[in-house]
């Protein structure tokens with residue numbers, strides 16, 4: 001049986017934050033709301049939204065500090081029950097916690113992103129830490145996404161660049177998927193792969209308007225991130241959005257657990273490496289990344305040469321069932337270093 005779960009209502013527009021309570025009142029027949037937010041994002045949008053929601057709902061608030069499974073259990077035990085709906089106002093961490101919690105409580109969750117930093121805002125998969133290891137788990141698609149373009153435009157630019165990096169990564173992720181179809185006869189979805197590639201191409205096409213934070217640019221970026229999440233729903237797997245470049249990003253999370261490098265920043269550098277291996281036009285994508293101020297080397301990431309090389313070596317042990325160019329080539333340390341020098345990663 002094929003099963004696909006999608007977000008049901010998507011709102012994208014300017015100054016939407018103030019309309020969130022009205023939108024939710026029309027959509028949901030509940031009066032208790034659990035608002036999840038981050039420390040910084042609460043000040044940016046959460047506090048205002050909490051005040052507005054209190055005019056119409058009973059509101060409980062929780063500040064998410066880390067996207068850890070223990071944190072989710074803690075909220076579940078002490079704060080939430082299955083009479084609430086969840087409003088996640090924040091970045092990736094907050095939204096990831098919300099989608100796992102919503103699945104466990106069997107309640108609706110509404111995604112109110114405060115930045116356009118990765119495609120997790122719309123997907124049903126969550127990246128969280130479980131027993132100290134980053135894992136991608138099947139969770140719940142948001143019931144609704146409410147994206148306020150003014151809030152997204154005012155986010156620190158590096159978060160926006162990170163979202164662009166996460167989307168440009170689809171070029172290497174889809175090349176990996178096609179390789180797995182050819183070598184391992186893996187199931188492949190034309191719809192999901194075309195949608196993911198279209199999302200990546202949107203960044204290429206609108207890069208100037210994204211970089212200059214024009215409303216149309218940010219709107220296209222958020223739509224592309226939502227589309228990438230939908231490609232995951234169609235495939236019922238993160239396959240269209242995540243290949244070897246994501247494995248390296250996760251390996252870096254293990255090697256440098258307390259780094260504050262953004263997801264899309266790590267993915268961005270690794271994408272150049274794997275586009276090279278796939279014999280794709282890595283130079284063109286690198287130039288686009290530079291234009292968008294996405295990191296393209298270890299110096300931008302603030303890591304050592306060995307960190308990156310070790311991450312590529314370690315990445316093979318992450319999601320080993322997902323066949324990518326990494327498993328196909330089985331590179332040694334020397335070969336990895338050679339590619340890094342050739343592509344300017346270091």
Ligand SMILES: [Zn+2]
Nearest residue numbers: 118119166267
């Ligand atoms: Zn990603």
